Amino acid sequence: MTDAQPAFTKEASTSLDALFDGYRRFRAEAWPELRKRYESLADGQAPKILVIGCSDSRVDPQQILGAAPGELFVLRNVAGLVPPYAPDQAHHGASAAVEYAVRVLKVERIVVLAHAGCGGVNALLNGAPPEASDFVVSWMGIAARARGAVDPALEGDARQQAGEEACVAVTLSNLMTFPWLRERVEAGDLALTGMHFGVATGRLRCCDGSGVWAAVPA
16 A cells, blocks of 8 residues: 555645655655664653753754754743643643653753744843734743843843843743752752853853853854
């Protein structure tokens, strides 16, 4: 039996052409080298690192960190936020991913990866566009206190970057409200790290436990 050819409208077919071309390149160029690795992962995953990053199309954690398939468990959402621990009956996509990574996969490190020019942070600092009022405004409310951490004397890119760094601090702080995560951190078998990627520069900066940011040597 052969796979049936999918039927698409002209508009859908046009929009999918680039994806299909990308898949064909993957099969022709990457798959031969990666096949054995994917086969070894077919029965399960065992990543050691959870990366919490932004949904922004310019910031792919696997590419930036040079990771192979199966090395990173990745959670991406607007501005890379995690809300405080709240085990109620509401829908908690970010918290569910954290729970799975920490309690089931037992990752050893969590990286919160921010980036320059984050639209979510811009919405937090300057207000969201009206088209993003249904969900983005409420979501960015998770990081409302980050606004107060930004020096009011800052302007432009400096203010934006300070907001991005402050949002990383909020997520790191919120992660520590998860009791089973905090227990592992205090036991020394789970570490939390903040990072910031410069889209225009390709430079990665890292935040240590004291909140000081420094460039990662290239």
